[in-house]
Amino acid sequence: MKVVIKAALAAGLVLGASQAFAQEAVRIGALYPFSGGLALLGDESFRGLEIAVEERNAAGGLNGKKIDLIKGDAVDPNQAVGEARRLTSVDRVSVIFGTYSSSLALAATQVAQLAGIPYFELGAISDPITERGLKYVFRTNPTSKNFANRMVDSVAEAVAPALNVDPKSLKIGIIHEDSLYGQTVSSFQVARAKEKGLNVVETLPYSAKSVDLTPVILRLKSAGVDVVLQTSYQNDTVLFFRQMKDQGFKPKAVIGAGGGYSTRDTAQAVGNENIEGALNVDFPQYRTNPQAAPGIDEFVKKYQAKYGIPPRSGHSLTNYMGANVFLDAMASSKDLKAESIRETLLKVDIPEGKTPTGWGVKFDEKGQNTRVSPFLMQWQGGELVTVFPPEAAVTKMKAGVGTN
Amino acid sequence: MDVLVQLLLNGILLGSMYAIISVGLTLIFGIVRVVNFAHGEFLMVGMYATYLLGAHLGLNPYVSAVPVIVLLFVLGAMVQRFIIQPLLGADEHIQIFATVGLSTALINLALLVFGADLYSLTVPSARQAVSAGGYTMLVGQLVMLACAIALVGGLHFFMQTTALGRAIRATAQNRNAALLMGVKVDRVYVITFGLGAACVGLASALVIPLYPVTPTIGTYFVLTAFVVVVLGGMRSIYGAFVGAMIIGIVDSLSGYYIAPDLKEVVYFAIFILILIFKPTGLFGFGRGTE
Secondary structure, three states: OHHHHHHHHHHHHHHHHHHHHHOOOEEEEEEEOOOOOOHHHHHHHHHHHHHHHHHHHHOOOEOOEOEEEEEEEOOOHHHHHHHHHHHHHHOOOOEEEEOOOHHHHHHHHHHHHHHOOOEEEOOOOOHHHHOOOOOOEEEOOOOHHHHHHHHHHHHHHHHHHHHOOOHHHOEEEEEEEOOHHHHHHHHHHHHHHHHHOOEEEEEEEEOOOOOOOHHHHHHHHHOOOOEEEEEOOHHHHHHHHHHHHHOOOOOOEEEEOOHHHOOHHHHHHHOHHHHOOOEEEEOOOOOOOOOOOOOHHHHHHHHHHHHOOOOOOOHHHHHHHHHHHHHHHHHHOOOOOHHHHHHHHHHOOEOOOOOOOOOOEOEOOOOEEOOOOOEEEEEEOOEEEEEEOOOOOOOOOOOOOOOO | OHHHHHHHHHHHHHHHHHHHHHHHHHHHHHHOOOOOOOHHHHHHHHHHHHHHHHHHHOOOHHHHHHHHHHHHHHHHHHHHHHHHHHHOOOOHHHHHHHHHHHHHHHHHHHHHHHOOOOEOOOOHHHHOEEEEOOEEEEHHHHHHHHHHHHHHHHHHHHHHHOHHHHHHHHHHHOHHHHHHOOOOHHHHHHHHHHHHHHHHHHHHHHHOOOOOEOOOHHHHHHHHHHHHHHHOOOOOHHHHHHHHHHHHHHHHHHHHHOOHHHHHHHHHHHHHHHHHHOOOOOOOOOOOOO
């Protein structure tokens, strides 16, 4: 019994000491999926934040105070809520950074709002995250609407010129998986195409768990579709490319909305020769012109030095960029109260082409960054290279898809 | 007209894939009477096994089929012996929970070992397209159709002519009577479950040239397999085959003529209609056997 009391006392002392030290430091939460199915890209996202924080600590911290990163593991929305509660009430963090996945962000932001803690979203794209009137939620990255607009605009601004035809003469087919992700992006696409007077001949939703997409492909083929816009995950992307080849469907261009189009696994499963020429709209990848994205090469070097491998995806870069914007704002804010941080953030004004992702920063009243737009990339020789807009491009866009 | 023929062909080929998977489930769900929610995960395990054999030993999946079938037989037999059998006396729901648990455990084990990425085995011979009169099919799909027909024929022969087959049928008809006739019911269950899983082993070797494997690939197929088994009349292997063809063709046609995201609605509607008019399924053995 005595031993237990002694141990408890000792623990209490240590705890007291660490709390005393903690007051010297700024505590910030990092809420990402670190385990479970989303862990790979969740962890990749976190690395961007980690590098940004370490850089700042090495340079003397936040106005002389060390930054303590406290991790929260959000495997699913339930756990995101639980971990956000822990971070705000037990660890008493000043702000939370997150989250990679939209469903996790939607859940966690509400907890942070109730606790009056700012929530900085660096990677989730669902529009409603910043459209629910949550005052202290800010987001640096583009939303699904930005993705959809870039895809549709690319038809007119990149594909049609490359094919040397009038954009209005191209028949567009929109296909998408039928969960919230695909539904959201495709409805924005339809609206944008109407606005731009483009000719959408088919809009076909399908289940991402579909084991046969030939009906979809035959519909596109019968309608004589020239350009396919697909919003998809990995499996359905692979299936679409394989069966498109099997059925001899040869559109003039295929544009993906990130997701399944961005991973090397997809390219390998489909075969480099078949995915050659496929276009993709996504966060900046590393084959981007450094003139338009200053700091991108330095980031890759730092990443390589810290983790011993090149970045596994563009997620770390976008998180790094966003983390710096928010850390800068925290440094110049008069204190770390939510209201002061919000005031500072609304004054941030960075023109496009001045950050490592090439994005500018200007938050609207809702907390969404308005100077963002994903880039158009293309699979060329087994690599995803940026081809549009011209200032960010590393090479010219090619016409055609696959070897056929 | 051209499109219609191509859609019918696709439907038949798709149906043959459902058939191979569903025949295995017919044995487990129709005969052993276990609602095996882990059936799809057996497929996933088989596909990873085929992938590993192909990627590391360079085996063609059609060759790996043999060891994978054996592996899945053992897996199935062990699941029956060590998970289901201790629960045979318990409430049916307990067995359902057990197989749901097994399914979750296997998916997460795969996530742990392989991660969420997809693995794909390149088998150019199986992905070769065959054109006939302007219609295209893949060699892999034709192999699948041939195997489905051979499997259904072979299993039927086995059930009708061998002593073990008769014991399995007897157990399916009446467990207690079979027990009284000297059939070692527990052993029959273990073997039948193993056979059901072995069919999935064959399916996984045939499916992998066409679909990449991920931890959740099983969930893509399992619901359809249950529909096929019930549609076919639970215990009938022929029934499962016909049911699979119906679902395959409906899937293909409704995806084109109605809408790709509504094809489940169409085949579930047909499923409900058939059950209204023939509650024991297409090849059911009459009332009370379902």
